[in-house]
Amino acid sequence: MGKYLDENLQIFVDESLEQILEIENELLSIEEKGGNLDETAVNKVYRAAHSIKGGAGFLGFDNIKKLTHEMENVLGKIRNREILPESSVISILLLSSDALGNLIKDIENSNDQDISIYIDKLNLLTNVQESGESISLPDAVVNEENEEPVNEKPAEEPPEEEPAEECKTIVSDENEYASILSNMESDHLQTSLRVNIKLLDSLMILAGEMVLSRNQLVQAISGNDRRALEVSGQRIDLITSQLQEAIMHTRMQPVRYIFDKFPRVVRDLAKQLNKNIDIYIEGKEVELDKSIIENLNDPMTHLIRNAADHGIESPDARIRQGKKPVGKISLRAYHDAGQVNIEISDDGKGMDCEQIARYAVNKGLITEEMAGTMSAREKLNLVFLPGLSTRDNITEMSGRGVGMDVVKTNLDRLGGFIDINSKPEKGTIIRIKLPLTLAIIQSLLISSKKERYAIPQANVVELMRVPQSLFKDKIDNVGGARVVRLRDKLIPLVTLSSILGMESKDSPLPDSYIKTGINIVIVSTGVIKYGIIVDDIHDSEEIVIKPLGRHLKKCRGYSGATILGNGRVALILDVGTLSQMAELTSIPASEHSIEMNDEKNPGDALEKQTFLIFKNSQTAHFAVPLELVERIEKVQCRDIEFIGGQRIYQSRGAGIPLFDIGEVAHVETFKPEKEALVIIFFVAGKDVGILAVPPIDSVRAVCSIDETTLRQPGIMGSVIINSKTMLIVDVIDLIEHLHPEWFSVKKKTKYADDVKKMILLAEDSKFFRNQIKCAIENEGYYVVEAEDGLAGMDYLNANGENISLVVTDLEMPNLDGFEFAKQIRQDKRFSKLPVIAVSSLAGKDDIEYAKICGVDEYQIKLNREKLIECIHNYLR
Template sequence: MSSDDQALILEFVTESRDHLGHVESQLLQIEANGANIDVDLVNEVFRGIHSIKGAAGFLGLVTVNKLAHSLENVLGLIRTRELSPTTSMVEAMLKAADTLSELVNNVDASNEINVDEHLQILDAIASSDVLDITLDPVDFSVSPPSDEEKSDAVEAIDRKEEPVISGIVNAGATASPETSIRVQVGVLDSLMNLAGELVLGRNQLIQALNTDAHVGIEAVASRLDQVTTELQEAIMRTRMQPIGAVFSKFPRVVRDLSAKLGKQCDVIMDGKEVDVDKTILEAIGDPLTHLVRNSIDHGVERPDVRVAAGKPANGTIHLKAYHEAGKVRIDIADDGGGIYPEKLKKKAVEKGVVTAEQASRLTDREAIRLIFHPGFSTAEKITDVSGRGVGMDVVRTNIEKLGGTVDVDSTPGRGTTIQITLPLTLAIIPSLIIQSGEERFAIPQVNISELVRLRREEMAKRLDMVKSAEVLRLRGSLLPLVRLRDVLGFVAPSIATTSDDSQLTTNIIVVESGQQRFGIVVDALHDSEEIVVKPLGRHIKNAPCLSGATILGDGHVALILDVAGIAAHEQIRSTHDEVIASKGEELATGEADLQSVLLFTNHPREHFAVSMDVVARIERIRTDQIDAVGGQELVQYRQSSVPLLRLENLISARASEPQNWVYVIVFVISGKEVGLVAPRLEDIREVPTNVDTLTFQEVGVQGSLVLADQATRLIDLFKIAEKAHPEWFANRPKPLTEPGKAPVVLLAEDSNFFRKQVKSMIEEQGYVVFDCEDGLLAWNRLNEEKLEIDVVVTDIEMPNLNGFELCQRIKQSNHWGHVPVIALTSLAGASDMQRGMDVGIDDYQIKMDREKLLTSLHNFTGAKAGSNQRRLQPA
């Protein structure tokens, strides 16, 4: 075959895959429409099959041509309304389309494949005297794999290959890999422009290097850095593909499996336009298919059972994709029977997964997560669909290999949601560079939860041993620790080579992988870098704690740590079980209310903190990147300008000392990013909320507290921004100060500090605030004083009566059921938000985010602020 012929074949395959990509969903829609034929839809399918038929005939692909021709005949009769599509008819067309896809993917051998059965059925349907035909039911049965096949499959997974098990047709065994990818013209134009900018930068660099003093080299380097960043982003966009390419196959999966199991299921898909790296998209298909099948098999009940439980006969599988915190989140939810924790505990004990004692200590959420344990299944009996105990653990393993996580949330009787979090790309990974011994390593930021630095005087209080396991006391829980030196087998350094700083502090990186959360103790922390992943050499490719390598900016090689591998190697899960056993005894006394803050210095002798709840991100920049325009300092970031603030210009603070690099604490005001210059970062820590609000009274300073014998001032980012740029706040909702017409807010917050801060910021806007120290006090005050209120603002975690319980009582009452409830929280998880929605919470707001809280209050009360006459009523 000549190179020209080969090129034509490749073009045919690419175009045919494009035509067939939507045929399945289109045929399912034709089936759903029934006699109400959508001619435009049928025409679209007809044209695609017609194009394949014509091209196949030209290229001598006889079998493809014949099958496409027969399929085209049936579609032609449907579009002229001579045939009315039935389930059996569409079933035959779906099977033919499947086979046509296989022929295209294996085009070189397509002429040798026998498709006579398909041709006979399609021709029978197309004949004028046969308008409906009964086909044999679809056979989904899969013979149980042998022990040898199981072993081969596990080895294939370890090699990141597709396992082949008898009875299963292997979505890559015959298909050749995609050799092309569709890219929008706009992205290509951007790449061309950036390539031109790169050439100009190179020329400027050569010219600067040729001068004696290398004049202008810093400006050229800065420009090259910016162009490289933009070029990297543009190239990544060429690899991004909509996740709808994977979602599109699930209506067929749901349809066929529901029919096989005697169930009725609908599928809803949201976020099909969300883009994911092509590599991740190809790898996530099989795990998602398994999860969707599980939702139908284990989750959705049979129609009679659903009707008896007061549910609609049709179950629903809801697939949703969206971006969250720089990652891709995929939720697979069903409205089925849910998972019963007690049943799982019992089955886990029967199978020897946990002991009876361990099971008794598991919370409901921990019990539900047992489904990820190897060999564990919730199926009542083994079928060809499920029950062999090879499934959810493999799903989790494959997702973790992609740098993602998977979790489960379930409500008995109401349904189950599987939550998958994935990185946007695998090619370039934002990572933290750390050091252990003399070597540097990279930890993907997707696995990093937070950084903890302990000073020598804190170690005795916060580090402990529980049943031979080293743990860290962190916000009321015990976190298992591993020391990277021990994991990697490094020899401890001599005292002479150890810096004083490393002797005074312990650096701990809190990491997460799936349900495993633990701390890694390292010797030093370096910068964050976007690393390019390289494969490991064969001599260390089987190292369980390493996932790859990268070349750092200085040319040195750094190995990439595999967080999931470290957890498995150090048996973190079993250690965690031991920690759970003693958690109640260790933490019986409890701890004071805490808040997470970022500690930094503006001058070496002055210490400051800002609430992490309002920090969007932290950037490290060179001081020569800071521009000054019209008296305003700013830095260019991703084609936008971020205005900068300096403490010494806004509060009583010493000026920072000159240095080459600074940090910028980025926060958001009215949708616009603003940065506070922080010359030196110290730590992210949990500190008490009993803040001294009297010693340092100044606009922009919330108060002070003593940390490590140092007075530390807590900065109000929004106040200092308002002080620097009052014009930014001109469009905020106007203060509601007209006498007798101010909306009334009931505030429930058990922390004195937060209660005072929130009350003050609300009252500044003209609201009347009744504040209570606890949810129960707030409820009692409502009933005893007969308060007429417009909105409730409540903390979630409170003694006696928490925010969920308070909201539930309010919403169920006849008198206050209409009152909106805003929950104050610190970055609530999806499960908390779902629980809040269930009890009637109307909105979630972060405690210290002044702008969003005030906007939410205005949205709930602003419309009636001018006419509100309600005040206190007599008891």
């Protein structure tokens, strides 16, 4: 009976905490709808409370039974419309729900707790005869509502609703009854986990497959059958990968588990701060490792509280600034590049990077000289320094200088990153990146001084090798610190062996490095990006993380260890701690620019652009904007087919047509060898490939584009990069010359019904202005040109009633595209005018800020097909 009781008690606690979370969410929904009563939500709360009461009565927990019974009475009166679900009523029910949760978490002592204050208030509600009568809360209850819970973990959120037989609860059955009770404060979540029965079935099947493969391997070894050994090895490798993935999924939980608590948090904070705040949540279904979710609760709660307290202004202040009185906090989770990304954004007052730097200097956290060399992003990230607070006075919620540093420390411990982007008076976006699991991660293996180390792949930005011939151009010293030139920035550079104490920090680079070349791993901590010089760079590999032994606990710079396939131990580097050990600060690009040209001359097409540079023969060099490239594939020339006069090859289950630039332009034709590269673009609704020969490269630079000298079909102009003339490929024009029928059908079906409308184009580069203007006019629209945002605004003020849509560059003199869009939105005459931005700025921060300023759509320059489709959608 003891074991049976233990399991039932565990199940009761877990399921009750899940139901309490449902009670809280539904109560908030009921409050939001007010007098428009949602009977479905009321019934859900009623059923959840009734279920808890039944279980508590069976197990003999009288206080839990009494409290849920009184809650049922109030809910019954709400359902019968005898009590209005006004804010004060919902507050009492929410506090009773909190008390119920605390009783269940401390279930061993639940019968000894004093719950009279909650019983009395619930009784008062049930005795109210007039539905309009006001209910006031006693001070004790009010104080409890405003007080932040200490060391309290949220209830575990159940998976998507499924039939009861589809899920099993895995429980610990190794402890005695008293031991189980004592481990249910904050630790109950670590003793149980809900797993879908289908996942358990797949694990059983994989285990069976592993046994069969083992038997085949044993037989192959005994028979010395080499071929059978290879087949068995491949089969075991496949099954192991599937088994690893399935086992990892048993620990995966949706972030809904913590996200669902934040509507309540924001609701209570808004009342406490006398603010109006709405919260919007997206991506609850995204899954993370259970241990990460449990440790993410406190950092997320702090960030949400900061957004409400520091970010969102009071209603009066928001109205004075022309904002809506109700502030907005958004919480979003999504997958990207094998990681989980979480964004917390608000439309509040934002953060002033200069003010943050002044606070840091005044508190002695940095020097004025350090502040003077920092970029705006680095100044924003100073909020992560211990002891920094931007509050002049201490309140119950903030001002003690403790918080953001703890948030970053906790996220670092989880292998995550945090970054801030903020604009004064516009809002703040905080981005968190997290690994899917803490148990197994993708890593880059490197070596230094004959020892191997692992760097989490999430920290790796890119790899560099600086040959001897470029050493003097790429490696430099600035202010006594070694740096590497990476495109338009100087990146701090350190030697791994010197950080780890294997040699002096002031030691010069070994002659062997200078003679053979230097291997550099560019890493990011979220706050700073820097380069690490290593002896060798090896393969990427999935590693299983092992904690450091107690004798290594005090060693800085390591986050764990792993055992490699050859049996050797490799330490896992903590790049955040390494940057602190090296005392690094970034150097902004503005002081040490390596761009080709710093000034724009009137009429020149100077533009910072990232080009993919390639060849189709030994003499013809080409460039194409990198943002237009879908992917690059290496193919064997023997795999290229020639069917019906068209080159084609099979990729991802489809045939991709291949083209040679020499088929249209007056350049040398493609000369096939054993291998070829296919640069794939999306044109006319399909993937097409341009043939090239290895190698290829990418370059980001400010350069002058000549649109006349070498212009021809398929070639929009030329540019000089690294002292070589490159022809800029116009992929759409190239394909249209070869297959005009692909485009005529599309135009007929999508654009034939358009009447001529006028579009304002603001672009300071004559080259790009002509390119975009021709593309738009070819579709039957009128185009009015403006050399920058200032000229565009002047035209709108004079003839704005004739303009149907605005297309604007973002990087412009006098008035850039961000401010241009802002002025359009602030003018009542044009506030509804669609604004499309075209730019070579492709970073998330630029896109987010453009939208904050009022841009409706964001398009990459020279992708005229998508631009035209976007224009058509707005003017349809």
